Amino acid sequence: MSVTGKWINLVYRVAAGGWKTKLLFAPIAGLFYLGLIGCFILLSFVVDRSLHLPRISYSPWNQFAGGLAVAFGLFLMLLSVSYFVRARGTPVPLSPPPNLVTGGPYRFVRNPMVAGIFIQLFGLAILFGSVSLLFIFAPLFIMINVWELKKVEEPELLKRLGKDYVEYRERVPMFFPCCRKNA
Numbered sequence: 001m002s003v004t005g006k007w008i009n010l011v012y013r014v015a016a017g018g019w020k021t022k023l024l025f026a027p028i029a030g031l032f033y034l035g036l037i038g039c040f041i042l043l044s045f046v047v048d049r050s051l052h053l054p055r056i057s058y059s060p061w062n063q064f065a066g067g068l069a070v071a072f073g074l075f076l077m078l079l080s081v082s083y084f085v086r087a088r089g090t091p092v093p094l095s096p097p098p099n100l101v102t103g104g105p106y107r108f109v110r111n112p113m114v115a116g117i118f119i120q121l122f123g124l125a126i127l128f129g130s131v132s133l134l135f136i137f138a139p140l141f142i143m144i145n146v147w148e149l150k151k152v153e154e155p156e157l158l159k160r161l162g163k164d165y166v167e168y169r170e171r172v173p174m175f176f177p178c179c180r181k182n183a
Contacts, residue, residue: 004151004152007152008152008155008156008159011093011094011152011153011156012156012159012160014026014094014095015093015094015095015096015156015160016160022094022095023095025094025095026090026092026094026095027092029092029093029094030090030091030092033092036141037117037121037141040121040133040137040138040140040141041121041124041133041137043132043137044125044130044132044133044136044137045128045130045133047132047136047137048130048131048132048133051132053131053132054131055129055130055131056125056126056129056130056131056134057129058129062126062127062129063127065123065126066123066124066125066126066127066128067123067127068123069119069120069122069123069126069127070119070120070123070124070127071123072116072119072123073115073116073117073118073119073120073121073123074116074120075116076105076112076113076115076116076119077112077113077116077117077120078116079104079105079112080104080105080106080112080113080116081113082104083101083103083104083105083106084096084097084101084113087099087101089101091113093152093153093156099161100157100161100164100165100168102168102172106172107172108172108177109172109173109174109175109176109177110168110169110172110173110174110175111149111174111175114145114149114175115175118138118141118142118145118175121133121137121138121141122134122138125138146174149174154169
């Protein structure tokens with residue numbers, strides 16, 4: 001079995017298992033993910049300074065646009081989390097809700113929490129004037145997340161939720177509501 005297959009099985013066993021296992025692994029996975037975001041942001045500052053990259057123009061409009069993006073991304077992320085919590089789950093794939101969540105922002109995209117994080121990263125890049133966060137680290141973070149969603153999370157959801165997830169995936173786009181398959 002491949003490493004990805006083993007990872008899918010581990011996520012499935014924890015997600016479908018008891019609360020004691022979830023309480024052990026979910027916080028560790030959540031902290032790892034938040035730490036990864038923090039590392040990408042910090043690395044962007046180091047790269048900007050080390051390579052003497054120019055800052056994105058500092059203007060009130062950039063500060064406003066960056067702040068607005070961060071606020072909107074945070075709102076989208078927190079709104080999405082609230083739907084998971086109401087369904088008795090967490091945003092961590094190791095401790096998901098027992099049933100598929102399709103209400104609220106999940107009516108429009110399958111991954112609104114992650115989309116909110118992406119928006120926040122781009123907003124922070126503009127807010128801080130970080131060229132490397134905007135053009136290197138945010139896109140790299142997006143690529144890593146898309147890979148993980150496609151190769152691990154979606155196969156696990158298919159295994160755990162079956163036909164309901166297949167139908168939902170057919171109807172609802174991954175990140176962009178304008179890309180609905182059956183609009």
